[in-house]
Amino acid sequence: MISVSALSLGEATRTFFERLYFGDKPEPLGTATQLIYSAVIVLVMAVPFVGTLAALAIWAERKVAGHIQSRIGPNRVGPFGIFQSVADGIKLIGKEDLIPAGADRTLFRLAPYLCFAPVFAAFVALPFGPDLIFEPRLNVGVFYVLAMLSVDVLGVILAGWASDNKWSIYGAMREACQTVSYEIPLGLSVIVAVMAAGTLNMADMSRMQSGGLHTWLIFSNPFTFAAFIIFFIASLASNKRAPFDLPESESELVAGFHTEYSGMRWAFFFFAEYAAMFVVGAMQAALFLGGFHDPFGLVGHFHAKYSAAGNNAGIILVNVAAAVIFIVKACVIIFIQMWLRWTLPRPRIDQVLHGCVKVLLPAACATLLGAALWQLLAGPAVARVVSMLLTAGGVAIVMIVATWIAYAIVTARRVRPRLSEPAPLQ
């Protein structure tokens, strides 16, 4: 009998999945029990988390968009408009469910789920904390998340095709071209990080970055730094985020591949997009930005101490702190993605593909070659010096950017009273 106690979530889920996949236990659980257990875990833990995440991300997007465009954004439903997504959801449920006459009904209905399910499945492999990894023995964790993001393309293509609408088909074909092309630099930059870490396993990769700021893989050598930037740009394209949002270009194609979708079916596409933003941000956090470890190495230190002492309350505390740190890092990446969306103009599809094949792909290949040579030739002393220099450089960049943003906010506040004065009478 499995006891799912909060004190050892990793152990409980690990035992559960062990029984599920590698069988051969003294008392094997019946099939029905296994299925019920997995359904319960998914319903209780994953669905509310992803749902809340997507709802908050949509609200944040509109607030960020508002403030960048010198307006306020939603502020009526709840404090700071935070329940706007709930209101939107109620509206969407009430909308009429239209299916175009010439559309393939089965495929039209299937497409949103095909778009949403892989992104949802990718959440399973993300490392939220030292004990909060669903399957620490999944040796291909990193690759699995990439695979789930690849399967996402098919949902979009089917949505565009099944709508029997030429704008949708244009959007779907642009999406397929763009996503499949940008998967190559995405994969190459992931390989650079994997080379620096030596493993595809998410748990081991997080353990490697547990020593403090200078052990984070982004500061490990200059090539992983470049790989982080390449991964960020490629993930923008793979996620259909601006400036690569041609598939859903609002000013050109009505609404791109989801033109004919209304109500909850459209909401599924939106959920999928924001959940994928989180997955991609979490991947960057886990691969490059130290995962669930804080910049001072305290999480690793305290987790080891409390595990050795069997201090259950301490273990829970460390895991919760680690999960919060991980989610905050992913949210920083999401914020940068939103910031870019409302700042940059949209290039044409041939410019997008030109950027991929002629700029990003050679850069990714050069980075891969450089990282491989670095692994081979750089000695430990050189590596340590370079990583310290890179850490100092990274911290300097972040401080400069933060000061700049603070200065901009402060000067904007000085301007605002003048803007809100009534216009002088003529």
Added chain:
Amino acid sequence: MMMLAGVNLVSIGLQHYLLLGALLFVCGLATILTKRNAIGILIGVELVLNAANLNLVAFNRFAHASAGGRPLLDGEIFAVFVIVLAAAEAAVALAIFLNFYNNIATIDVEQGTALKG
């Protein structure tokens, strides 16, 4: 312990995977024989290759003895190469089909009779 036609239904062994692989192979074969759309034939070929992959990986898991505790992965390596070559073949096949379509304005293989007689 339930048995059906000599196969244990509860404990999954090599035979289960082989039976499924055979079913996939025959479905692929039937697709190749019955489809008039050239891309349908390509889909049948992909099914056949997948059935072969399943056989390779199943045999690697069940019938390939490991030497001294280290797992031998020959079946998986075969499967990787099969997947790679299937992708390459699908690319070339689609390029050929697009040429075919551009020349005859239909994807129906029954209309490809230029070399007949």
Added chain:
Amino acid sequence: MAGLFYIFALTAAAGAVGVVLSRNIVRTAVCLLAALLGLAGLYFSLAAEFIAVVQLVVYAGGTLVLIVFGVMLTARVPTAHLDIKMRELVIALCTGAVFLAVLWGGILTADWPVAKASTGAADAQPYRIAKLGEALLGDYLVPFELASVVLLVVMIGAAYLAKARRK
């Protein structure tokens, strides 16, 4: 564990049968997707994680996208279909049924040499991916390099073949 095998096996089998029986080419492609996803799950249950993920990335996310692209470029209407004559359909299905009977009969009656030692050691997961990499760059280096040459040739050839010609 049996339950998961049956779920994935049923998905794959249903997809395969759907491929044979569906008349619309886009539905055929979607049934192939179901078969590929079921097979990926089966590879996971066979402890071949890397193959499962490669199947998802390359087959489902690459080859199938290519096939659906081909379908979209050559089909006029989403719901069009090409029908086959009943006589040929019957002959093909009978051939398939006979072949299936032969294969299944052979599988059920053969004495498979299942290595008893492999079921335990094959689950020693920690360095399996490393062993795969070492084998690809060690014992199987020549096929690996040949495969990369083949892919280069295929890229150039397919790009040339699919190029729009000016009449």
